[in-house]
Each structure stands twice: as C-alpha cells, then as structure tokens.
Amino acid sequence: MYLPSLAQLALGSRLKSLSDHFYAAVDEVYRTCGAGVESRWFPVLSFLWENGETTVSDVAQAIGQTHSAVSQLADKLVDAGLVCRKKDAQDGRRSLLALTDKGRADLSSLGPIWVAVRRGIVKSLGEEGLEALLSALAATENALNERPVVEAMLAEHATLTSAALEVVPYEPALREHFYRLNAQWLERHFRIEDIDRDMLGDPERYVLAPGGAIFFARLAGEVIGTCALLQESPGVYELSKMGVDETFRGMGAGRCLLAAAIAEFERRGGKRLFLESNSRLKTALRMYEQAGFVLQPSVRPGSHYERADVYMVYQPERKRSASA
16 A cells, blocks of 8 residues: 555544544444434534533533534534534523433434444454554554644754755665665656666675765755766776655755765776766756766667666866866
8 A cells, every 4th residue: 555655744644544434434334223423423422421511612622623623513413403502601602512302312322333333343453453553542642742743843844954965875774775766766767677676676786896886865864865886897987876865856965976976986096987867867967967977979888778878978177178
C-alpha cells in the first residue's frame, strides 16, 4: 500500500481511513439491526445520556472536537428528533443540549448492539491488538496535549530553513540514500538499468573499491542529494549518479555536490573528467555547463547507458577564455 510508505507525512490520512472504516462498519450494523442512529452521533449522545443537559462547549471539550463541529452535529440530532435545544435557566444567553424522550427511548434499546460492537472489535483485532491500539491512542493524545504538534513542526521548519548545507563523504549508514535519491529521478524520467542497479545496490564494490568517491548533501541531518566520482582509469574520472531530492530543489544542493566532486578530481590531480546525461534534463545540463563542462559533438563511444544522448567533458579553461 502507498500510504504506509509515506510514514509521518500520511498519519492524518491513515487515521482518517481507519476512522472511516470503523464508522462505516458500525453504521452497517446499526442499519442491519434496525437502529435509527449513526455511528458519528455516538460520542454526543453518550455524553448527554451520562451527564444530562449541557452546553455545546462542554460536549466539545469532553469529546475533543471543535465547538463548530459539535454544533453542526447537534443540528442533525435535533432534526432526527433525538436531541433538543433549550434555554439555560441560569443564563438566558446560552442554550443547552438535552436528549428528547425519543432519544432516550432509542438509546435504551442499543445495549445489545453496543455489546456486539465491542465483542466484534475484539474478535477482529484480537485482545492484544485492541489493547495495543487503545494504548497507542492514549499515548498519542497525551503527547499532543503536552507537546502541540504545530509548534513542533514550525520549530523544525525554522531549523531546516536556517541551517547551512553541508557535503559529506560516503559512509555505510548513508548507503540507502545513494539508492533512494538516484532511483527517484531514474524512475521518474527513464528506468533503472542493470548497470544502475549494480552500482546503487553495492556502491562499495562498484564505486569506492575501483578508486571512486561518493558525496552526500545534508541539511540539518536530512540527506537531500548525492553524486559519485567514478575512476574509469588512472587520471580519468566520470561524474555520475547525481541526484537531488525533488522536494528540495532550488536550495543549491546540486551545485554544492558538483563543486565537491570537481574539487576531489582536482585534489587527485585528475587529467580528464567527463559525464553522460540526457537532453531532457535541461536544468542539470545548464548547471554542468556553468561549472565548466563542454558539450561534445557526439555521444561517448562505448557508453554504458541506454538513456545517454549527451556527452560532456570538463574543460574549465574553455569557459574562462570564453568569458574573457
């Protein structure tokens, strides 16, 4: 399933999906058993049943919903004849919600259905599964009350937007990001070829062992980009596997990675640096050109990549002479 792969970013969607599932299941039970109520009405009806007439604000606070949501639900319950609004005898400016005689009569017949719902959920989830779910819900509610999530999110955003981008060398803990970041653009624009799969799956063997290097762009601990410097032969290197997380574009990660790879090439006293790309990747090609790569008149002889229709060689002196 897709939503689980989104982890924290899809919590609301997954919880809503579960909520809708349980609502629909209980509504089907109500209809089958001839009960004239809906599952979404239960918290308000139950609270009024146990506490008597009360205000919308008190109900909203008790069940953890907004005043507006409870007020709209109350309107539906009034239309259904289960709840009435009455003036507060002590404060005529506010109204109280109370169960009608019909509401009390309908609720008084729901005991067998509610027992069946409780037992059915236990059978479906298992006692341990239900206990784990209820415990997780309680822990989540307590945590959100103690540490409001909006404040936490905005604080993290401030940290990210004020952090300096850093380029770090390969380490085993970062291996998965080498695959992830490259698979992202390869699958979107082309396909993962066999040579890609080998290199991305085992960078130590296919990049580092032959004398290459891998770099990662990191922002406040988040790995947002990567590239590799492959040693083809002594003094000859290929710039390859440049990938930046598509949701972090425009932050300079690609340029920082490119600068780091070129600096490593020069530190090693490299004689020739080239890259292969595709004409569809216009933004990347402009970046390479601005860094000193020069487009060659034909594709590279013996290219390993099906997608490669661009061949560029690093010739910074050509750029300097053109600028002069």
